[in-house]
Amino acid sequence: MTTESTESTEPAEPAESDEITVTDEAVASLRAAADPRLRELLTALIRHLHAFARETRLTGQEWERAIGFLTATGQTCTDTRQEFILLSDVLGLSMLVEALAGRRAPGATESTVLGPFHMTASPERPLGASIDLLGGGEPCVVEGRVVSTAGIPLPGARVDVWQADGHGFYDVQQPDVQPPGNGRGLFTADGEGRFWFRTCVPSPYPIPTDGPVGALLKATGRHPYRPAHIHFIASADGHAPLTTHIFVAGGDYLDSDAVFAVRQSLVQDFTRVDDPALAREFGVPNPFRRARFDLVLEPS
Known part of the structure; x- marks a missing residue:
């Protein structure tokens, strides 16, 4: 004797999705x-x-x-333009992620955003070389040390530098005007952790506004300007790499950076120096500007 199944052979009704x-x-x-x-x-x-x-x-x-x-x-987006990073920057997300991930040991240099223009490798340059290949701005000498949070110099540390020219443009923005690598340099600190290079004083500049991010800024009534700054990535064996800027003290937009990246500890004096002998020693015209600071790395 067989018993008929009481289970339905009809296909199950699909679940209905709603707002809840x-x-x-x-x-x-x-x-x-x-x-x-x-x-x-x-x-x-x-x-x-x-x-x-x-x-x-x-x-x-x-x-x-x-x-x-x-x-x-x-x-x-192209090989030399990253509009999504720019979007993340102007929404404050890049800086938030950096703040969440970049909390550092006491005394370590504060980190900040990478920005959208670290798109090409910086050329290796000897200490003291100029990254300003066009001579288009006020001459400047930047010098400092790479040290640990204990204040111990880190010989052989690598210091990657990039900045806009004296008119506020990066080399990748003006390939027909600026030679590749203008405003960029990769330096190796000496036996005492010291680095130095010649450049021009950076100027404030607008982030690119000819794309969707620019349209967004316009629609929301925001200006596109960044305060004058120089980018750095410092690295040394046994230490966490550091991505940061230094900002020119007294400049415009320090209180309204379009990408929210200014930290007070990163604002540095670019002091005017009128000393012909020192200018000759550095290989720059007199007078010139001079910025000095340390990049302090925490142990990894």
């Missing part, structure tokens, strides 16, 4: 992710994005415009 359930369903879809950190990040991303859409009552037209903006941002 779709978030949980999207999160649940990540259960099989092998990487727990990836699962954690995507879970938080989904929950926050969905909360944003609910809070603002995001419309389909608005989301379509946002997708178009992100698409245009990607299409603007």
Whole structure:
């Protein structure tokens, strides 16, 4: 004698997603992710994005415009331009990530954003060389030491430097005007951890405004300017690498940097020096500007 099954052979009805359930369903879809950190990040991303859409009552037209903006941002990126980094910068996200990850031991130099123009390798240069290949600005000598948080010099430390020219442009922005490597240099500290190079005093400049990020700044009534600064990446064996800037004291936009990267400890005097003998020693015209500071690395 056979017993007929009472279970239905009809296919199960598909679950209906709605405003309430779709978030949980999207999160649940990540259960099989092998990487727990990836699962954690995507879970938080989904929950926050969905909360944003609910809070603002995001419309389909608005989301379509946002997708178009992100698409245009990607299409603007090239080998020498990173529009997504620029977007992250102007939204304050780059600085927030740096602040979260860059908390350092007491006494260590504060870190700040990489920026969108570290796009090409800096040429190796001997100590004392000039990175200003065009002579287009006020002459300047930058010198300092790379030391540990204990104040011990770090011989052989590497110091990667890049900056805009005296008119506020990086070499990659003006390939027909500036030679490759202008404003850039990779230096090796001497046996006492010292480094020095010649350059021009940097000037404030606008971040690129001819792309989607520029349109965003205009739409929100924000200016695009960054205060005058020089970028550094310092590294030494046994120590955590440091990405930072120095900013020119007394300059414009120190209180309204378009990418929120100014830290008071990084604002440095570029002192005017009128000393013909010292100018000859450094190989610069007299008078000139001089900036001196230490890059303090924490143990890794």
